[in-house]
Amino acid sequence: MLLIRSQFANLVMYFFLAVVGILGLPLAIWSRTGALRVIKAYCASVFWLYRVTCGLHVEFRGKVPEGEVLVCSKHMSFLDILMLAYALPRVKFIMKRELIWAPVLGFYGWRIGCPPVARGKKGSAIKMMVQHLEADKDIGQTTIFPQGTRVLPGAADAYKVGAGVIYTRMERPCVPVATNVGVFWARRSPIRKPGTAVLEFLEPIPAGLELKEFMSKLENVIETNSDRLMIEAGYEFDK
Numbered sequence: 001m002l003l004i005r006s007q008f009a010n011l012v013m014y015f016f017l018a019v020v021g022i023l024g025l026p027l028a029i030w031s032r033t034g035a036l037r038v039i040k041a042y043c044a045s046v047f048w049l050y051r052v053t054c055g056l057h058v059e060f061r062g063k064v065p066e067g068e069v070l071v072c073s074k075h076m077s078f079l080d081i082l083m084l085a086y087a088l089p090r091v092k093f094i095m096k097r098e099l100i101w102a103p104v105l106g107f108y109g110w111r112i113g114c115p116p117v118a119r120g121k122k123g124s125a126i127k128m129m130v131q132h133l134e135a136d137k138d139i140g141q142t143t144i145f146p147q148g149t150r151v152l153p154g155a156a157d158a159y160k161v162g163a164g165v166i167y168t169r170m171e172r173p174c175v176p177v178a179t180n181v182g183v184f185w186a187r188r189s190p191i192r193k194p195g196t197a198v199l200e201f202l203e204p205i206p207a208g209l210e211l212k213e214f215m216s217k218l219e220n221v222i223e224t225n226s227d228r229l230m231i232e233a234g235y236e237f238d239k
Contacts, residue, residue: 055194062201075145076182090140178225
C-alpha cells in the first residue's frame with residue numbers, strides 16, 4: 001500500500017510542477033523575487049502532498065542564513081533540494097548544465113541565477129562556475145552539494161574540491177547543512193516512507209580558511225551531523 005501511495009504522490013508532484021510552474025510564469029518573468037515566490041509555493045505544495053499521502057513530514061533546524069553566504073549541503077534526494085529552496089530566502093543552486101533544458105526546472109533555475117556546471121570537465125567547469133558567480137552581484141545563498149551527486153545513507157562518497165574553490169574565491173562564510181532525508185526518500189527508490197525528514201543548518205565556517213583545512217572541516221561537520229540525524233530517525237549503520 002505504501003508503494004501505491006508513494007507512486008501516486010510522485011505522479012502528482014510532477015503534475016504540481018507543471019501547474020505551479022506555468023501559472024507562476026508572469027511572476028517569474030517579472031522578477032527574480034517573483035520566481036523565488038513561485039518556487040517556494042511549489043515546495044510547500046509538495047510538502048503538503050507527501051504529508052497527507054505518505055505521512056512524510058519536513059522539519060527545519062538551526063538558524064537559516066539570510067545574507068550572502070555559501071551553503072554546502074548533504075544531498076540525498078530531490079526532497080533536500082526542495083527543503084533548501086523553501087527555507088533559503090534567495091537560494092541559488094550550482095546545477096548540472098543538462099538541467100537548463102529541463103521543462104519548468106530549467107527556466108526557473110535560469111531565472112534565479114543558478115550557475116550551470118558541465119559535469120566531468122573538472123577544471124574548466126569550476127572556472128566557469130566561479131566566473132558566473134563573480135559576474136552576478138546578487139550572491140544570495142549560493143548552494144552547492146560538495147559530494148556532487150545524491151548519496152545513499154551510509155555511503156562514503158568523496159567531497160569534491162569545487163566547494164572549496166568557490167569558498168576561497170567568494171571570501172564569504174560557509175553554512176554547512178546536514179540532513180537525514182535519504183532515510184525516508186532514498187536515491188532511485190520509489191518508496192516514500194513515513195517519518196520526519198530533517199534539514200539542519202549548522203554553525204557557519206568563517207571565511208579565510210585554507211582550502212585543505214576548509215574541506216576537512218566541512219566534510220567532518222556535515223557527515224557527523226547527518227549521521228546523528230539518521231540515527232535519530234532510526235537508521236542503523238552497517239558495523
